[in-house]
Structure formats: C-alpha cells, structure tokens
Amino acid sequence: SQQGEEDPQALSIQEGENATMNCSYKTSINNLQWYRQNSGRGLVHLILIRSNEREKHSGRLRVTLDTSKKSSSLLITASRAADTASYFCAPNSGYSTLTFGKGTMLLVSP
Amino acid sequence: DVKVTQSSRYLVKRTGEKVFLECVQDMDHENMFWYRQDPGLGLRLIYFSYDVKMKEKGDIPEGYSVSREKKERFSLILESASTNQTSMYLCASSPGLAGIRETQYFGPGTRLLVL
Secondary structure (H helix, E strand, O other): OOOOEEEOOEEEEEOOOOEEEEEEOOOOOOEEEEEEEOOOOOEEEEEEEEOOOOEEEEOOEEEEEEOOOOEEEEEEOOOOHHHOEEEEEEEEOOOOOOOOOOOEEEEEEO | OOOEEEOOOEEEEOOOOOEEEEEEEOOOOOEEEEEEEEOOOEEEEEEEEOOOOOOEEOOOOOOOEEEEEEOOEEEEEEOOOOHHHOEEEEEEEEOOOOHHHOOOEEOOOEEEEEO
16 A cells, blocks of 8 residues: 655644645555544545546535646635644555555644 | 444553454445554554455554454454553444445544553
C-alpha cells in the first residue's frame, strides 16, 4: 500500500476564506479518497476521485487530480468554523488496503 | 446510513490485562479494519478481515490479535496490555464490492489508556 503525504501539516484561516490542502503520492493509482476527522472522532469519507477524472465537486468541496504530477488538492470554499478538522488523503493502487497519511490540520476561526 | 459502533469511547486498563475492543457494523459489509492513531504517526493498520473467520495482518500486528466469528462483528484483542498500546483505536468497514481498497466507514473510536 502507498501512503499519501498531505501538505501543509497545519492551516489556519478565517471564516469565509478558502482552504486548499494538497496530497502527493508515489505510484500510479486507481482512485484517491479524501477523509475528514473531527477532533477525537472517527474519519468520515468526503469524496473519491478516480484516476480518469481530473476534477470533482461535492457541495463546497472541490477535488482535483493530476496523475502526471501524482498529486491531488482539496479546496474548501467559504470555510466555516465547523470545517475545523484534520483532513486525510488515501491514494489507492492495486489491491492493497488504504493507507492514511498524517493529515492536514485545518483551523477555521470565526 | 452505515453505522459502525465501538463498544467503548474511553477505556482505562492496567498493564498485563487482557483487553477486548469490539466493533459492530450494521450494513452487511464484507471488510472490516482495525487501526490505531497516535500523534505524529497518523493512522496505522493493525489487522483487517475480508470475510468471516478470515484475518490478515496489517502494518503493526505485534501485540494484537483479532476475531471475526460473525460478519457484523470484528474484535481486537490485546492479550497482555502494555503502556505503549495507549492509543486511539479506530474500527472501519467497507462493502467489499471492489475489494479492500474502497471507501471505508469509521466508528467513533476508542481511546485506550494503559496504566
């Protein structure tokens, strides 16, 4: 299994601003998933983007995938305090299990 | 909605005790997973199971065992708890339609403290 590396490790913004976090990986993938974890809770699946897709939207979330650069980005538009959480990417290749990185910790201040 | 439940949110045990962490999912999922999460180390896979009575080691199985006697239940066992097993334990399940690499649904976690 391969692990994604999220960047930055931490991000602090004001409510209403956009938040962008990135994920890099090393080998080819079938899909890449993003998850959110609120403090002290389990992970929640946000979005899955397949290797033949370049962009995907879900509400205020926009995910892009650049397989040539082996990278993905997650954009949260018009951030709210409730978006404060850690965000993880999980690049998915072959038949191995998902591997989660250390995440990006997002703090949205009112 | 998929629901994954874990038997305890917080647990305090003594060194050397046998500890059982239970996980139950209600969506007839084939695959179930146990992770531990530690600051600075992220999530690490301990064991997973793709069928009843089947189990596979993850990245850090040492000191742990698992049991899956029924499809909906996956138990993590610490045979003799040690202080370095103090951690947040997360259970997850996935449908199994596309194998073990598809979307996972997580429980709320169990924060275990071993004294």
